[in-house]
């Protein structure tokens with residue numbers, strides 16, 4: 001495997017002191033960049049992290065942020081291969097208002113009342129407009 005080119009770019013940062021090892025951030029990372037290692041979340045292959053930050057909204061402790069630093073370039077081909085290996089992964093999360101799952105509706109991560117939660121697109125408009 002050729003060594004990935006280093007580049008200054010956006011990538012997920014995990015604050016180990018804040019991470020409680022709940023593992024909720026693993027499934028939202030479609031590319032499989034985050035795994036639990038020794039009870040803590042880790043970006044196990046930096047070239048799989050595209051810095052999109054889908055994991056950020058689910059972390060209950062605020063351990064995940066996006067930073068800009070030197071890292072191997074994102075490798076879309078490797079991410080695609082990893083996704084194919086993992087197959088379809090469902091979050092196991094539900095809309096905090098109606099209980100819908102991602103199997104039948106689009107879920108969006110959000111922060112509400114001091115908690116990281118998921119809301120479905122049907123319940124989002126009433127939250128926005130009251």
Ligand code: SF4
Nearest residue numbers: 019020022023025059
């Ligand atoms: S969701 Fe947050 S607290 Fe849970 S494993 Fe991931 S980084 Fe750690």
